Amino acid sequence: MITKFIAPEIIFGEEAIQQTGESFLRLGAQRVLIVSDPGVAEAGWTEKAIHSLTEASLTYISYFEATTNPQVKEVEKGAQIYIENECEAVLGVGGGSALDVAKAIAVLVNNGGRIEDYEGIDKINKPLPPTIMISTTSGSGSEVSQFAIILDPARKKKMTIVSKSLVPDIAIVDPFTLMTKDSLLTAATGLDVLTHAIEAYVSVAATPLTDVQAIRSMELAERYLRPSVASKTNLEAKKAMAMSSLQAGLAFSNAILGAVHAMSHAIGGQYELSHGEINSILLPHVMEFNFIAAPERFAHIGTIFCKQEYSDRRIDYGRTAIAAIRNLADDIGAPKTLREAGLKKPDYELMADIALNDACMVTNPRDVTKKDIEQLLQNAY
Amino acid sequence: MITKFIAPEIIFGEEAIQQTGESFLRLGAQRVLIVSDPGVAEAGWTEKAIHSLTEASLTYISYFEATTNPQVKEVEKGAQIYIENECEAVLGVGGGSALDVAKAIAVLVNNGGRIEDYEGIDKINKPLPPTIMISTTSGSGSEVSQFAIILDPARKKKMTIVSKSLVPDIAIVDPFTLMTKDSLLTAATGLDVLTHAIEAYVSVAATPLTDVQAIRSMELAERYLRPSVASKTNLEAKKAMAMSSLQAGLAFSNAILGAVHAMSHAIGGQYELSHGEINSILLPHVMEFNFIAAPERFAHIGTIFCKQEYSDRRIDYGRTAIAAIRNLADDIGAPKTLREAGLKKPDYELMADIALNDACMVTNPRDVTKKDIEQLLQNAY
Incomplete structure (x- = not known):
């Protein structure tokens, strides 16, 4: 390869x-x-x-x-x-x-x-x-x-x-x-960073060179996203989130992304919504769906977000990762559903069609059907 | 910064x-x-x-x-x-x-x-x-x-x-x-890689972007340098060492190096010796010297090479790192002294003068005097 x-x-x-x-x-x-x-x-x-x-x-x-x-x-x-x-x-x-x-x-x-x-x-x-x-x-x-x-x-x-x-x-x-960004924008862009890092880390195109960046990006976001949303003037947190964003960018630019971004682009084409918010809503749903494609990688994400040592209890650690991402989004006040984010009368079929053909879908770790996407969108609505 | x-x-x-x-x-x-x-x-x-x-x-x-x-x-x-x-x-x-x-x-x-x-x-x-x-x-x-x-x-x-x-x-x-390299060249170049990663990691110009590369490079060398020296046809080990070298390169290209390379350039200018071998001989001596400048970083190197968890017993871990590097060099048959590597009648003072003015010395974590270099060269002879 x-x-x-x-x-x-x-x-x-x-x-x-x-x-x-x-x-x-x-x-x-x-x-x-x-x-x-x-x-x-x-x-x-x-x-x-x-x-x-x-x-x-x-x-x-x-x-x-x-x-x-x-x-x-x-x-x-x-x-x-x-x-x-x-x-x-x-x-x-x-x-x-x-x-x-x-x-x-x-x-x-x-x-x-x-x-x-x-x-x-x-x-x-x-x-x-x-x-x-x-x-x-x-x-x-x-x-x-x-x-x-x-x-x-x-x-x-x-x-x-x-x-x-x-x-x-x-x-x-x-x-x-970053010190001129309000807390809403800080939360939305921070969750976008996290989505970049996670999708790049589980992408089928991930490499050792992207992995080191994605992992470090997640570690920084785990530690600094909350305080960065909490305060405009916490320069330590701003520096850390700027580096987290940069490292997530290096990772996903080369490993590409996955179903979250494919669906988010599909939704964003139809409705005027915040890209970061849509990503953060879709992320845990897609993680649950992708989980069986890369259990070891999701387990590793679990060790980052739960600050626990990796053992061979893979299933548990992967699930812990998803719960931890939900907690983080909650803590910084991100909307939980697409409905809450302002999506009205979604045409699931149309969006699924578009998402299926997005360039980001190619590197998703689990095979995706149109029906899968419709189901994921319904779960997230 | x-x-x-x-x-x-x-x-x-x-x-x-x-x-x-x-x-x-x-x-x-x-x-x-x-x-x-x-x-x-x-x-x-x-x-x-x-x-x-x-x-x-x-x-x-x-x-x-x-x-x-x-x-x-x-x-x-x-x-x-x-x-x-x-x-x-x-x-x-x-x-x-x-x-x-x-x-x-x-x-x-x-x-x-x-x-x-x-x-x-x-x-x-x-x-x-x-x-x-x-x-x-x-x-x-x-x-x-x-x-x-x-x-x-x-x-x-x-x-x-x-x-x-x-x-x-x-x-x-x-x-x-890498499959056409003999074991001597594999050992010498592998120890050069290790020196790049370690000097970049403790360099005063190290950054989060170079740290992730240096750490991953050390992890790979710790695991794969021995088997790579042992066999020309172990493709898994060759791939890992190629990646280790690349990541060490990305690290030191941006974080620059330190006293090992400054001294090694000085010696290499005077005598026809293997650059990798000289580095590997000097490395533990310089680590001992630099140790007090960055105890936490040396402790982290200790956790990589001893596969133990980091605790706050910094001094012990740092010393363990130095011993582990000596063991690794021994295991792959690297010479232990400059004399063994073929250095004859060294002019310590001249080499110290040259090393002190090498571009690599600027980023060494501990202040270095001409006398320090002379002492280090004597220790390594």
Whole structure:
């Protein structure tokens, strides 16, 4: 079996944003398109990045119109602005949404066509312009991943685009940015991190190189997610969750994900809901379903979340893991059901159809039928 | 504090060499300089790489003259061949020596000057041509690292060149290549791996991203180094040691090393000795010296090598680690003293002077004086 692993250069730490300008210089770029969203801009993070660009004598164009579930038209508009202004590089600043738009823009400007053409795995042929991604939410892992998720409203579908080309040249993570997130967003993005780590760890494409990252990510989330939700100013917890997110990103970017994300993308294409919340609701249900496919791995997750030593009582430890994840989500106030999360009159059959064809379903450890997905959605409703 | 991490794209597994041609196509290169050594070529690994290049319709020039402790003139000759033949990319095939020559050639052809100009940290300004490194010894970690070590015979000095630019674009590791190594080379390179992992783990530049790699590398070496030395055909052990080497490489490339390597470079510049053997002789002595700088980390190493649970009896565990490393080296027949390894009439003062100024000394966890080094060398003689 061949193991592949790819990661961007990583710059992690307090005030890491100050290295943005210098980093673009190293990549040989002079004129940068900055992609962000209004909330992140208001919090002052884009300003910090701009300050660093200006200090390095670089020029820039701002495009701060990314939305929570970013759409095809946002990518197209950004690409047009890039081309009209003769930019040479793309800087994303924000959470997964802004970074995914930034990455998709970089695809379009060098590859042409429509972003829909690149849906699926390895459809991008030409290299992208230099890209740097500054993560401000520590949830999506987009700053290190091969993934971009873009909503196609015409088909009511979240497209999963997977390609090595989508791994940015440089990922910048500054834990200070997490101190402006409210507790709801901290909980939702934290549970997204946990879902990344768990799905990557039990993925059929997991490797020793992704396992070490996934395990460490879970250990950090187990210890620091609760205090991070509890306090905006607990810098130790913010640093730990930023690292947890980064390590989960390195794991899932290379091991891919599973049924939680396939279903979550299907739901997210149809309904305007929080991606992190949907994941956290689906996660224990899918863990129960996947359990028999990888009992040893679920037992290991049990030892992390229950802080007990692994023995050969595998079944018990696996079940303990699932209960522990439920407790954690409860403790930080995550909704328990899709209904609670705002899902109304779900069309189970349609969503099951879409989920079954999502790129993330390929690496789920247990074989999945359409009927299985319908049942899981009903359980989670 | 800012944490930085950089790694090449990694392709790991049986027959991974077959992906060489396709990988160069992705990097946009058509004409490749292949750098290797006569032994590796004889074992048939360069032929496999050439087969893959030819299948991808690429052309190549062979330069198979790297030696065990590669010298400045080998780099200069290779660069000349590259330029005369209008090559566009560099492929290294071999152990650390061949890969370091390949990387140094890539530096010269795009940066000009003499290779001595780039000694030290971050002296390389222009990007390198596309580089792919195929590791066939699983010791040096050169296929993933920011390092190249080149001997300057004029100064009798092993130059340490450290730069992000030296991280190859793609690292290819095929565990099958380890099945042609004899037990002596397997032992020496395995102990080199162990030294990388331990020095990176206790380095002052260690980060959570390097720790997970260093720890996993030690766990694998603890379990698989003995059986790998025992048998050429134990593929499970070869795979594990190849992964251990890769993970140690990822760790030390980013956390740098310490006094063992600083001293080993100093000795290697003066005397023609095996780098792996020198490291393994120095390692327990330096561990004893460094112990008080990082008792918790040494205790953790103790838990890995003694398979016992960590308690708060730190001193005992740390000492256990050192004894365990000595046992491991004994078991696989490594020499115990520098005298046994062939070192004759050492000039302690001269070597201490050189070691003190080696780039690797900066990250040693305990402050080191010239007198300390002289004492350590005497202890190890």
